[in-house]
Amino acid sequence: MTPLxxxxxxxxxxxxxxxxxxxPATTAYGHFTALQVRGGATQGLAxxxxxxxxxxxxxxEKELDGERVRALIRQALGDEYRDASVRVHVHCPExxxxxxxxxxxxxxxxxAAQALQSVAYRRPAAHIKHLGGFGQGYYGQRAQAAGFDDALLVEDDGTVLEGAVTNVGFLDDTGVVWPAGPSLDGITMQLIEPRLDAAGLPSRRARVTLDGLGAFRAAFVTNSQGLAPVSRIDDTAFAVDEKLMERLGEIHAAVPWDTL
Known part of the structure; x- marks a missing residue:
């Protein structure tokens, strides 16, 4: 999606x-978080x-005061922007x-269901939502040029890690499976994952490989902008499980909104 x-x-x-x-314009060393704001509130603020x-x-090795960050977000939104996409970037020039x-x-x-093209690429320091995501952008653009919606990052041996800008989940006969491996724990994934069991969707993390995708009935992606089904990874097709997507959407919608 092109940023507004x-x-x-x-x-x-x-x-x-x-x-x-x-x-900020001359260095890529830093990190950020991205959040959707509705009515002056966001999900998963903590x-x-x-x-x-x-x-x-x-x-x-510096401390960052969360309440100060919260106040800065609130100030930037002001009274004009009750609904917005917000990013908070942190640098340390001195x-x-x-x-x-x-x-x-x-x-x-x-x-709409997404088609993903696998690429052998692991983000450096993958647990950090860091700046300078050239690799993600590069492979995402190449995937789109090849007729896909985005890239799926995998290890050289085909172990699935994450989407270029998403987390990816799979459904098999036991429940939801999140790929285990170096990746970012996205906020939407963190909000949904602990609520799955209570919703009748047992959840686990396990190694997922490209050659084992046929074992899954459905797949989906999540990020700060929401959720979407996956229709295809390379040549492996997935049926869109409407019931699954409806249930995931209900779980996500039920997450409390925190006032900024």
Whole structure:
């Protein structure tokens, strides 16, 4: 999905000017989180703030105050943007982390079934939602040029990891299977996964391989913009399980919204 035009960009609570943008524009060393805001609230706020805190400490051994981040998001939204797509970028040009908040119009993943092309690529430091995702963009563009919707990242031996900008899940006779391997635990996946058992969909993490995809009845992807079924991975076709997608959608919709 093509990002909508920027509506606002602030760095540490101030409108971004040329000087403030110099470091973010010239370095790819940093991390971010992406969230959808509706009515001034978002799902999984604590998970977003914890993601930012942990990555900031891992990259620079600096602490990041979650309540400050929350206040900066709230300020960037102001009274104008109750519904929006927000990204929070963290850099550390000197000794103190800086927080850049960008605001765009609200976005939602298309519910149309996706076709994914596998590529042998593992994101570096895959557990971090870091900047500089050239590989993801490169393989995503190549997949689209080949007639697919996006790329599916796999190990050299065909072990499935994650989508280029999504997590991927599968359904077999026992329930939902999330691929085990180096990948990002997306916020939407983190919100859905612990609620699956109570919804009658047992969930587990296990090794998934390209040559074993035939064992699954259905597949789907998740990210901050929502969920969508998968119709094909390379030459392996999946039936769209409408009942599964409806149930996953209900689980996601029932997650509480946290006021910013």
């Amino acid at each position: 035009p920027l509506l606002r960009i602030e760095i540490d609570g101030r409108p971004a000017d040329t000087e403030a943008l110099l470091h 998970l977003h703030l914890e993601r930012l805190r942990k990555a900031t400490y891992e990259l620079w 000794t103190t982390p800086t927080v850049m908040v960008t605001v765009r119009g609200p976005q939602q993943m298309s519910t």
